[in-house]
Amino acid sequence: MYDFAYHRAKSAADATALLKGKSEGRAMAGGMTLIPTLKQRLARPSDVVDLAGAKDLAGIKAEGGGLTIGAMTRHGAVATSTEVKSTIPALASLAGHIGDPQVRNRGTIGGSVANNDPAADYPAAVLALGATINTTTRKIAADQFFKGLFETALGEGELITSISFPKPEKAAYVKFPNPASRYAMVGVFVAKTAGGVRVAVTGAGPGVFRVKAMEDALAKNFSSAAIKDIKVPTDGLNSDIHGSAEYRAHLVGVMARRAVDAASK
Amino acid sequence: MTAAPTGIGARVKRTEDQRFLTGRGRYVDDLALARPTYAYFLRSPHAHAKIRSIDTAAAAAMPGVVRIFTGKDTAEAKVGSLICGWVVKDKDGNPHKAPGHPPIAIDTVRYVGDTVAMVVAETASQARDAAEAIKVDYQVQPACVDLARALDKGAAQVHPEAPGNLCYDWEIGVKADVEAAFAKAAHVTKLDLVNNRLIPNAMEPRAAAADYDAGTGQYTLWSTSQNPHVLRLILSAFVLGIPEHKLRVVAPDVGGGFGSKIFCYADETLVVWAAPRVGRPIKWTAERNESFQTDAHGRDHVTHAELALDKDGKFLALKVETIANMGSYLSTFSTAVPTYLYATLLAGQYTTPLIYANVKAAFTHTAPVDAYRGAGRPEATFVIESIVSKAAAELKIDPAELRRRNFIPSTAFPYQTPVALQYDSGNYPPIIDEATKVSDYKGFEGRRAEAKSRGKLRGIGFSSYIEACGLAPSQVIGQLGGGVGQWEAAQIRFNPTGNVQVLTGSHSHGQGHETTFAQIVSDKLGVPLEQIEVVHGDTATTPFGMGSYGSRSLAVGGSAIMKAADKIIAKGKKIAAHLLEASVADIAFENGTFKVAGTDKAVPLGQVVFAAYVPHNYPITEVEPGMDENAFYDPANFVYPAGTQVCEVEIDPETGTTEIVSFTAIDDFGNIINPMIVEGQVHGGIVQGVGQALLENAVYDKSSGQLISGSFMDYTMPRADDVPSFKVGYKVTPCPHNPLGVKGCGEAGAIAAPAAVMNAVRDALGPLGVRDVPMPATPLAVWQTIQGAQRKAAE
Numbered sequence A: 001m002y003d004f005a006y007h008r009a010k011s012a013a014d015a016t017a018l019l020k021g022k023s024e025g026r027a028m029a030g031g032m033t034l035i036p037t038l039k040q041r042l043a044r045p046s047d048v049v050d051l052a053g054a055k056d057l058a059g060i061k062a063e064g065g066g067l068t069i070g071a072m073t074r075h076g077a078v079a080t081s082t083e084v085k086s087t088i089p090a091l092a093s094l095a096g097h098i099g100d101p102q103v104r105n106r107g108t109i110g111g112s113v114a115n116n117d118p119a120a121d122y123p124a125a126v127l128a129l130g131a132t133i134n135t136t137t138r139k140i141a142a143d144q145f146f147k148g149l150f151e152t153a154l155g156e157g158e159l160i161t162s163i164s165f166p167k168p169e170k171a172a173y174v175k176f177p178n179p180a181s182r183y184a185m186v187g188v189f190v191a192k193t194a195g196g197v198r199v200a201v202t203g204a205g206p207g208v209f210r211v212k213a214m215e216d217a218l219a220k221n222f223s224s225a226a227i228k229d230i231k232v233p234t235d236g237l238n239s240d241i242h243g244s245a246e247y248r249a250h251l252v253g254v255m256a257r258r259a260v261d262a263a264s265k
Numbered sequence B: 001m002t003a004a005p006t007g008i009g010a011r012v013k014r015t016e017d018q019r020f021l022t023g024r025g026r027y028v029d030d031l032a033l034a035r036p037t038y039a040y041f042l043r044s045p046h047a048h049a050k051i052r053s054i055d056t057a058a059a060a061a062m063p064g065v066v067r068i069f070t071g072k073d074t075a076e077a078k079v080g081s082l083i084c085g086w087v088v089k090d091k092d093g094n095p096h097k098a099p100g101h102p103p104i105a106i107d108t109v110r111y112v113g114d115t116v117a118m119v120v121a122e123t124a125s126q127a128r129d130a131a132e133a134i135k136v137d138y139q140v141q142p143a144c145v146d147l148a149r150a151l152d153k154g155a156a157q158v159h160p161e162a163p164g165n166l167c168y169d170w171e172i173g174v175k176a177d178v179e180a181a182f183a184k185a186a187h188v189t190k191l192d193l194v195n196n197r198l199i200p201n202a203m204e205p206r207a208a209a210a211d212y213d214a215g216t217g218q219y220t221l222w223s224t225s226q227n228p229h230v231l232r233l234i235l236s237a238f239v240l241g242i243p244e245h246k247l248r249v250v251a252p253d254v255g256g257g258f259g260s261k262i263f264c265y266a267d268e269t270l271v272v273w274a275a276p277r278v279g280r281p282i283k284w285t286a287e288r289n290e291s292f293q294t295d296a297h298g299r300d301h302v303t304h305a306e307l308a309l310d311k312d313g314k315f316l317a318l319k320v321e322t323i324a325n326m327g328s329y330l331s332t333f334s335t336a337v338p339t340y341l342y343a344t345l346l347a348g349q350y351t352t353p354l355i356y357a358n359v360k361a362a363f364t365h366t367a368p369v370d371a372y373r374g375a376g377r378p379e380a381t382f383v384i385e386s387i388v389s390k391a392a393a394e395l396k397i398d399p400a401e402l403r404r405r406n407f408i409p410s411t412a413f414p415y416q417t418p419v420a421l422q423y424d425s426g427n428y429p430p431i432i433d434e435a436t437k438v439s440d441y442k443g444f445e446g447r448r449a450e451a452k453s454r455g456k457l458r459g460i461g462f463s464s465y466i467e468a469c470g471l472a473p474s475q476v477i478g479q480l481g482g483g484v485g486q487w488e489a490a491q492i493r494f495n496p497t498g499n500v501q502v503l504t505g506s507h508s509h510g511q512g513h514e515t516t517f518a519q520i521v522s523d524k525l526g527v528p529l530e531q532i533e534v535v536h537g538d539t540a541t542t543p544f545g546m547g548s549y550g551s552r553s554l555a556v557g558g559s560a561i562m563k564a565a566d567k568i569i570a571k572g573k574k575i576a577a578h579l580l581e582a583s584v585a586d587i588a589f590e591n592g593t594f595k596v597a598g599t600d601k602a603v604p605l606g607q608v609v610f611a612a613y614v615p616h617n618y619p620i621t622e623v624e625p626g627m628d629e630n631a632f633y634d635p636a637n638f639v640y641p642a643g644t645q646v647c648e649v650e651i652d653p654e655t656g657t658t659e660i661v662s663f664t665a666i667d668d669f670g671n672i673i674n675p676m677i678v679e680g681q682v683h684g685g686i687v688q689g690v691g692q693a694l695l696e697n698a699v700y701d702k703s704s705g706q707l708i709s710g711s712f713m714d715y716t717m718p719r720a721d722d723v724p725s726f727k728v729g730y731k732v733t734p735c736p737h738n739p740l741g742v743k744g745c746g747e748a749g750a751i752a753a754p755a756a757v758m759n760a761v762r763d764a765l766g767p768l769g770v771r772d773v774p775m776p777a778t779p780l781a782v783w784q785t786i787q788g789a790q791r792k793a794a795e
């Protein structure tokens, strides 16, 4: 990796101050994506601000019937939290299937969502549950947050502080892992919420997206039979050695039906 | 031989694991050298390009840079070409095309990863920083990547010395005889196969460190080698011209090889060559992406095969046409793998009387391809066992039954196959009987029906493999074009206090030799295991050895140890006779004690050893002092492990996912020294075979030649949850020609498993009208196959 200056932030405010004016500054959560990127010399930050010591960024709170999860909360903590398991079990289960134990003990919800890897699991939950991303400067609705490949609505120096999830009536996430990386090749999060049914797909395209046709069908009849004949167009879907666009489109249907069945149990 | 609790046959826990599991293994990268420098190799980003110019000026001025070398420097210093040590003669008797392989490319790069420059700096990071500042002006050329098209007219050419990209066009068997048999056949089964290319991925990446002592002119190379003496021989006699006695090669703890660490690569060559020029020690450790790009890859065949059968299902003849990928340059043993380690195995366990194979080896703009766990034999097994199962399906004969009908009978050994090998021993029917019993083959159709009720497709597949390993009689290897002897050496050195060093020319890089070899010595000489130390991997201390590959360490290296132990006993008898005042003929050796037959007079080995080192009361005129014997062992034949694997899978037709629900392996490895270690070898081998069948695939972009599966993000290594708990068992027919009666076990799992898994996948999809599925049968491949079958059914 190239040389950079390393800073340890004590709080979100401290981190913001440390990043201020550093156009090549980068926040570091668990480093699960950032460090490999540095090692492969794909990034050349001038400064790295480690958020690990920012106590105000971690933790899980019950709030307004839903949950607010601090940006620095590790996947392992979400997976094992009794609070999450009782309020949104689908979210705990999603977190429990990210990577391997080492990754789950380092990787964070804030880092994952800020990074917006097109194959990451959390973005599907954030979008399907209609979560709110709380940052150091504002609140951003999930529908406005994810912008295409590795891009988000976050501005320069803006940090995610936490994410607020409303409690769904029913929800489930089913993932078809990429055989090699075990990120989502196709992951579908289905949620029946007060605001309606939402179906979010990760892994299949350049970023997480919703499937309106399925949402409409499920709003009328929340059963896997209701979406049996809905085909996802292959336009714009990813195609690589592990899955063609056709295969991914097909898997969206299969995973969606399995998610609906799981949510209905 | 008596079975002591730590002797032959005991499940002794691996003594080396204490240090490995507590982080005290010492690997090349752990080496602390005084004033070290670090090398970084700049590698070609193109599959094929002319180098117009290289500008190192800016890089040389970077902080910490000590020296930069390019192909111009090595060419001026007349560094030799890396060699291929096995000459394969084509149909007309001409040797294979052997284009040069300069350690640093001179004017042309031929694969992504080809070495372009070597930067030596104070730190590894500085070396890499400087490498990025080297300006190379490439003129990119079209690349030949697709093996199936490599020999076609118009394909981009890899070497001017090899027109049409043909390295050799080789054959075995009499084509006309085979054709005549086909003309009379009641049934012919045809099959097209691609044996997918694999990347070895040893856990420890390759590494090299070299030091030069200007005072003595002595070079030392620490290397992740499976065969340090062979590496020394190649580097000294062929590539660098260093006198052999002035080069010491040390292969300390090595974290897995699977074949990829047999070969002599550019990297260690350059580190040794540069050491005196830099005047300080140089270290290099591959990064994982370099391992992907530059470790010699494995397999990579395109094959058409045909099997002729009579009306009763007896095999009449087999015909095989294979194109084998050599990659861009010939790696050390590359030419032998798809010929003498492949086509000579095509008889399998069967009496097929006529076999013809034609192998065309092709150059492509990809990494060199060479031996990888099994080397040629997995490819042969995949052809035979796939076509046998396909014939069974076509003829509606039970696949186990078709195999039984064609097995070489136990009374026929030694059995001469039509493809050069003479199998020494074996008894195949009881193996498949046991395998069908353990796998509950009878109950399979019930399980298939039950799976169907859950929407799953269940299939079962057999693979009855043979392998020739324990490489092997030197004379035969020489006749076949091999450039080295294939014996092994051992030395048993007692210390005056009675403990023992066993020095072996074999090399352990995960196999557990320190335990297995100690068990042999303990059993044979009655010395407690704790008093035995196995020493390997250093040309300065161990006898010249050929190293470990081809499942040869126990059959050949272990046999050398047995011979050395015999010499210890013979010498001990003379000393004991003197001490016991008896005649040598009356001395017997048992459980570590010399006895005078028929009396209670005895002297323990320890006392005899002590007398040999403190020869006060000693037959000094007849026997030399000391107790230190060495032996070389050159086997009479290969050894021929064989077995049957049965794999059962369940496929989810909606996603194409294959789950292995049951896996049985019954093997004949001859006598077994340590069943626990053997099981570990079988488990690991099966996992690698399953990896090839379902997961692993080295994929190059067909036009650019970029390695797409260049990291673990895209190259699917098998994980623990990809495989079930294996059911393994043994049938024993001891090897008749080595003193331990052992056969090899290191490669068997990887040799047999791909066919077992793929046959199960084909069987599962059979009801949909599917006859073949590409390997690896990834979810995508299976799903696409199912889609294709459904489209066809709808037409």
Ligand SMILES: Cc1cc2nc3c(=O)[nH]c(=O)nc-3n(C[C@H](O)[C@H](O)[C@H](O)COP(=O)(O)OP(=O)(O)OC[C@H]3O[C@@H](n4cnc5c(N)ncnc54)[C@H](O)[C@@H]3O)c2cc1C
Residues within 6 Å of the ligand: A026, A027, A028, A029, A030, A031, A032, A033, A034, A035, A051, A071, A072, A075, A097, A098, A099, A100, A103, A106, A107, A108, A109, A110, A111, A112, A114, A115, A119, A120, A121, A122, A154, A158, A159, A160, A161, A181, A182, A183, A184
């Ligand atoms: C082997 C492996 C397997 C994996 N498998 C999966 C998987 O199956 N599914 C999956 O979803 N993910 C997977 N991941 C990714 C993992 O879940 C991490 O969440 C992800 O890598 C982000 O890591 P991190 O939280 O440590 O963030 P970092 O790597 O530290 O940061 C990632 C990016 O986010 C930015 N960032 C971090 N925190 C904030 C914040 N609070 N506000 C704004 N920006 C921020 C950083 O500047 C950086 O650009 C895997 C990772 C590895 C290494």
